[in-house]
Amino acid sequence: MLKSFDIYSQNNILKIIVALNLLLVGTGSLLYTDRLITKLEDREEQYVQLYTKAIAYASDTSHTNMSDMTFVTSEILQANKTIPAIYVDPNGHISYKLNIDLPADLTDDQQQQFLRQKIVEMKKKHDPLVVDIGNGERGLVYYSNSSLLRQLTYFPYALLAILTALGVLAYLAFSSSRRAEQNRVWVGLAKETAHQLGTPMSSLMAWVEYMRSDPAQYDESITDEIEKDVQRLETITARFSSIGSIPTLKEENLNEVVRQFTDYLSKRISTKVKMSVSSQLPPTQMVKINKLLFEWVIENICKNAVDAMKGTGELRLNMVPLPHQEVAIDITDTGKGISKANMQKVFSPGFSTKKRGWGLGLTLAKRIVEEYHNGRLYVKSSEVGKGTTFRIVLNSE
Ligand SMILES: Nc1ncnc2c1ncn2[C@@H]1O[C@H](COP(=O)(O)OP(=O)(O)O)[C@@H](O)[C@H]1O
Ligand SMILES: [Mg+2]
Incomplete structure (x- = not known):
């Protein structure tokens, strides 16, 4: 739907x-x-x-x-x-x-x-x-x-050109005000969420400390699990608050970041999905990213991939160098694929083919890659019934 x-x-x-x-x-x-x-x-x-x-x-x-x-x-x-x-x-x-x-x-x-x-x-x-x-x-x-009449015959064309220019301008003005509005919604929502999550989280942390102080009553393994969940919540809050403000970029080793995060992700998805990472980049390849937000992008794309494979299949991440000091991270799945007609639409806010989908994951991912990292995110290739490759391109200058 x-x-x-x-x-x-x-x-x-x-x-x-x-x-x-x-x-x-x-x-x-x-x-x-x-x-x-x-x-x-x-x-x-x-x-x-x-x-x-x-x-x-x-x-x-x-x-x-x-x-x-x-x-x-x-x-x-x-x-x-x-x-x-x-x-x-x-x-x-x-x-x-x-x-x-x-x-x-x-x-x-x-x-x-x-x-x-x-x-x-x-x-x-x-x-x-x-x-x-x-x-x-x-x-x-x-x-x-007469020259007057000759000039007058050009007038309708000039008029048409002026009106077209006006129309284009009006359209641009409209769509930019629309974009500005969208931006405010995004940023506002993100800040608000981070803010609201803050209070129950500090209280949860306090509870974890409390449980730890009484290992006789509270099983340590349970406390550990709860603590992990709280840490996970903290990550989410941090992501939301960094999208609500101008995020800072830092030089990071791309191979390491991707491998670490994939390790983390693979533990959280179906064991029937075979996840693998490969890289043709030099091991020391650095890129300027906001790690927290970049990981969010990877997570969104990988989760969609897992959804598209209905929990079984292969999920491959591959990093390749591109000309002009760019690097690409290709994320390939063996899922249901995206039809030609939907290739652009998947990035529109609200577009989802899932029962419980909000259709915001890829919008957010694109925004993070393109606006915060000055990169590109697009569907590199997709075949219905065979699978899809999303490509993230980052500048490594
Ligand atoms: N790897 C993929 N394979 C097939 N379809 C995909 C893939 N990734 C995204 N899509 C399509 O794009 C839509 C939008 O994705 P997204 O913005 O993350 O929203 P949501 O996951 O909430 O549906 C999905 O509903 C799905 O139809
Ligand atoms: Mg999604």
Whole structure:
């Protein structure tokens, strides 16, 4: 059965509201600029048409009043300072150009060539407008969009980019506040547990002392066992209190730490699980760890392995050197394996496939390895029905 904590559902609603707002603003602006662009395009076409008419008027030889003609064309030249246009007369000569900056020091031929090139570009965007100058003769006006309109067509893309960036930022803000919240829950819970365990434990210690002082009444072997249990409880409390504060790291001999702890663990798990440790590391390999927390990680992974093997199988720990001054501790079991779909999920808080599982063991282990030791913890390989290897990578610099 899968379980998961749902204390962040409120955050999800907020996320959806923000996302919807972004979407609304986004589509709204897109539609608006789209309309604006269409309108501007219409207007620019009207300008060009006006220009076309002016040329037709100017070319009409029946007008003898030259000042009148100049007035019309100059009016139109004034009115439109942004739309580039070229007029090609019925003989195919370029006779007018508007709003096109020619590069300096071109010969006449080069100028023509430059303008012809422009015409090719303009033709791709708009069909030329026909100038009917009478006698069945026709010239053509080529034009392209004003720089304003050109910039405006980029606007929706810019807007989209900005909105996406905003969305990503909002998402990051949300998830980091969520992470901060998770952190507070972890740390608070850990500190509280350590604190609460403290009192009954000192009292237990006092009881053990009391029993020891009267060996006639209390069997020494029993007192010894109880003392071991109390020590075990002390370890747990120490772990909880160190996860609740910034833990200190110390140079430790990795081979020794792992071997010692495996010895300790093997006595506490089913005798049907064959536990073994091997190492390709130099015997003096040191790593900076917090022993208490590191052991907790090993314990969590090994316990899961034992669970996955239903109490019988092989549990192998192997230490290997990696490039870049890293070392790996591989923990391999012959258990039920993890499906591809679950490989990442096993580290999420609350994910458990066990009846009595809390789904916190691996979350905690990952946190200890990655946040406190700057290392990595992941499923190195797993095959359903065959077994699983978890890998812890630590830096040994
Ligand atoms: N060695 C493993 N083999 C198969 N499945 C595993 C192994 N280790 C972890 N898992 C899966 O990951 C889940 C989460 O593990 P964990 O975080 O320790 O929580 P819990 O042990 O409480 O279920 C387990 O319920 C199990 O489904
Ligand atoms: Mg577990």
